[in-house]
Amino acid sequence: MATGQAQKLAKWALMPSVAALSAWAFIPLALTFYFAFLRYNLQDPDNTGWAGFSNFYYFFKDPFFIKDLINTVLLVAGVIMATVVGGVLLALLLDQRFWGRGIVRLLVISPFFIMPTVSSLVWKNLILHPVFGLTAEIQRWFGFAQPFDWFGKLPLFSVGLIVAWQWLPYAALILLTALQSLDEEQKDAAAMDGANRFNYFRYIVLPHLSRPITVVILIETIFILNTFAEIKVTSVGGFAGNLTYLVFSQLNDANDVGMAAAGGLIAVVLANMVSALLVRLVGKNLET
Amino acid sequence: MGSITLDHVSKTFGGHTVVPDASLTINDGEFVVFVGPSGCGKSTLLRLIAGLEDVSGGRILLDGRDATTEGPAQRGLAMVFQSYALYPHMTVRQNIGFPLLMAKLDKAEIERKVQDAARILNLGDYLDRKPGQLSGGQRQRVAIGRAIVRAPKAFLFDEPLSNLDAALRINMRLEITELHQQLKTTMVYVTHDQVEAMTMADKIVVLNAGRVEQVGSPLDLYRKPANRFVAGFIGSPKMNFLDGAEAERYRAHSIGIRPEHITPTRDKGRWHGRIGVAEHLGSDVFLHVALDGGLGHLTVRTPGDMAVSHGDEIWLTPDDSRIYRFDKAGLALDHTS
Ligand SMILES: Nc1ncnc2c1ncn2[C@@H]1O[C@H](COP(=O)(O)OP(=O)(O)OP(=O)(O)O)[C@@H](O)[C@H]1O
Ligand SMILES: [Mg+2]
Numbered sequence: 001m002a003t004g005q006a007q008k009l010a011k012w013a014l015m016p017s018v019a020a021l022s023a024w025a026f027i028p029l030a031l032t033f034y035f036a037f038l039r040y041n042l043q044d045p046d047n048t049g050w051a052g053f054s055n056f057y058y059f060f061k062d063p064f065f066i067k068d069l070i071n072t073v074l075l076v077a078g079v080i081m082a083t084v085v086g087g088v089l090l091a092l093l094l095d096q097r098f099w100g101r102g103i104v105r106l107l108v109i110s111p112f113f114i115m116p117t118v119s120s121l122v123w124k125n126l127i128l129h130p131v132f133g134l135t136a137e138i139q140r141w142f143g144f145a146q147p148f149d150w151f152g153k154l155p156l157f158s159v160g161l162i163v164a165w166q167w168l169p170y171a172a173l174i175l176l177t178a179l180q181s182l183d184e185e186q187k188d189a190a191a192m193d194g195a196n197r198f199n200y201f202r203y204i205v206l207p208h209l210s211r212p213i214t215v216v217i218l219i220e221t222i223f224i225l226n227t228f229a230e231i232k233v234t235s236v237g238g239f240a241g242n243l244t245y246l247v248f249s250q251l252n253d254a255n256d257v258g259m260a261a262a263g264g265l266i267a268v269v270l271a272n273m274v275s276a277l278l279v280r281l282v283g284k285n286l287e288t
Numbered sequence: 289m290g291s292i293t294l295d296h297v298s299k300t301f302g303g304h305t306v307v308p309d310a311s312l313t314i315n316d317g318e319f320v321v322f323v324g325p326s327g328c329g330k331s332t333l334l335r336l337i338a339g340l341e342d343v344s345g346g347r348i349l350l351d352g353r354d355a356t357t358e359g360p361a362q363r364g365l366a367m368v369f370q371s372y373a374l375y376p377h378m379t380v381r382q383n384i385g386f387p388l389l390m391a392k393l394d395k396a397e398i399e400r401k402v403q404d405a406a407r408i409l410n411l412g413d414y415l416d417r418k419p420g421q422l423s424g425g426q427r428q429r430v431a432i433g434r435a436i437v438r439a440p441k442a443f444l445f446d447e448p449l450s451n452l453d454a455a456l457r458i459n460m461r462l463e464i465t466e467l468h469q470q471l472k473t474t475m476v477y478v479t480h481d482q483v484e485a486m487t488m489a490d491k492i493v494v495l496n497a498g499r500v501e502q503v504g505s506p507l508d509l510y511r512k513p514a515n516r517f518v519a520g521f522i523g524s525p526k527m528n529f530l531d532g533a534e535a536e537r538y539r540a541h542s543i544g545i546r547p548e549h550i551t552p553t554r555d556k557g558r559w560h561g562r563i564g565v566a567e568h569l570g571s572d573v574f575l576h577v578a579l580d581g582g583l584g585h586l587t588v589r590t591p592g593d594m595a596v597s598h599g600d601e602i603w604l605t606p607d608d609s610r611i612y613r614f615d616k617a618g619l620a621l622d623h624t625s
Contacts, residue, residue: 189375207377
């Protein structure tokens with residue numbers, strides 16, 4: 001009985017924050033929903049009224065839609081692959097005992113604290129730039145007269161590189177904490193059982209990491225679906241744009257609020273579908 | 289096929305010497321128990337034998353072959369850990385079969401051996417469960433199963449029963465002894481429970497601060513402890529020690545009397561004292577007696593249900609033929625009997 005009352009009280013006590021959170025999530029979504037069915041183009045302000053589903057129709061028909069959808073998927077999948085594999089390797093490395101480990105760990109985490117716009121600028125102008133960049137300098141040192149133009153030739157890969165650089169620390173950090181929670185006696189037991197280093201990794205460490213890897217995949221999917229700054233700052237939206245970028249360009253280049261809102265909704269629905277699919281596929285790992 | 293020899297083995301952890309110099313022979317098929325107080329280096333010694341730690345000096349021989357530089361897998365020994373160290377994501381079947389998988393046996397062979405082990409250990413119904421779904425005793429059995437499948441030269445147990453409750457511990461104690469009778473494989477068993485040591489061992493090794501204090505059969509150690517440390521460690525309740533004038537009478541620096549070798553009486557005897565706590569166990573009574581004249585405290589064990597209680601006066605008489613005499617350094621002087 002006491003618990004019943006306490007639960008009731010807890011419900012009431014939670015109400016204000018639940019209300020605030022719902023409003024916070026709901027109002028923008030509701031407005032987007034509303035705009036998506038309006039004729040609402042800033043270049044044609046007199047043409048108003050309900051648009052029915054035409055905004056959605058034209059968003060799908062947009063010549064960039066399919067390409068940007070594919071880019072979105074490639075970007076998410078590629079970055080996750082790179083950060084999970086790289087994160088596991090980095091975590092294994094950081095788990096070793098070596099001199100200056102504390103400092104190195106701090107340095108490894110740092111990319112995560114840099115704003116996407118800033119890191120994009122650094123990558124664009126200081127590292128990958130075909131004339132002033134670090135990679136260009138290295139290539140010239142090796143005797144290439146015409147250094148490789150990363151953003152020109154491999155725009156999506158370059159964006160992925162920047163995003164992966166930002167997310168690698170996150171993956172490594174999560175996986176490192178998981179590694180450290182691995183019971184030392186398991187290592188001893190595996191050694192007694194005749195497992196060499198590879199088998200120890202394959203049969204003991206990797207299964208132990210499956211749960212944190214699932215978490216990394218889920219979180220990264222949600223965030224990387226929304227990649228925008230890296231594409232905008234490096235000006236490769238025309239080639240490596242994703243759905244988020246397409247929504248932006250509807251609004252910014254075409255000034256079509258209604259179409260952008262429709263695109264936003266489509267993106268939300270797609271993101272939810274991907275997440276639901278992922279949760280089904282890998283979420284099993286999170287049980288028990 | 290399973291003798292272990294430690295030849296002047298030492299172990300130092302970063303300047304801190306844990307095992308100064310240990311020499312020991314364990315014969316094939318023996319059940320050897322390492323006992324000693326906490327932190328005395330029992331686990332370290334076991335891990336040195338297992339190959340999980342490298343020796344700082346000396347040699348380890350297995351069946352006469354120098355195994356000092358071999359890795360844990362090459363030595364062909366199996367270990368059961370205190371926390372069991374089961375692989376949590378594998379089923380019982382996979383756990384038990386893991387050493388065989390690592391030894392690259394084929395599937396059918398692995399399955400057959402796993403079934404055999406499961407039968408010996410009564411684990412048949414649990415093969416498809418994960419360790420998290422098992423009780424402490426069942427986990428213990430899986431750990432033992434993982435050890436027996438590959439027919440090791442010797443088993444190493446590090447306090448395998450210390451996480452179990454009292455009833456289960458007695459059960460598993462019997463099971464392990466039974467297993468030893470069945471397999472006749474060398475077993476090295478670490479514990480600080482001296483009942484386990486006395487009941488299970490063919491040979492007990494008493495360790496103190498990394499030194500081997502004495503090696504012998506349980507009754508040897510009980511009857512002829514080499515020094516005061518062993519005398520105090522083996523036997524329950526602990527041996528009583530008296531020094532000063534009482535020890536002088538036996539021409540010793542100190543004397544030891546086991547609680548079960550003292551006879552309490554109401555009217556007369558050697559020493560007079562007052563009972564502090566009387567612990568009635570039903571079959572026995574443990575009396576904690578403070579002797580008059582500041583001679584010290586004695587624990588007395590007397591069979592039956594002697595009706596005594598706190599504050600009673602009592603006379604105590606030791607069995608003179610079973611008094612242990614020690615010199616100044618704590619070494620045993622030849623037995624009075
Ligand atoms: N890896 C290590 N590094 C440094 N010191 C260690 C290490 N392992 C053990 N020691 C030290 O060695 C000593 C003996 O430890 P050990 O674990 O062998 O004791 P034990 O007899 O098994 O004790 P217990 O009965 O409590 O298990 C302890 O003082 C411990 O602090
Ligand atoms: Mg120990």
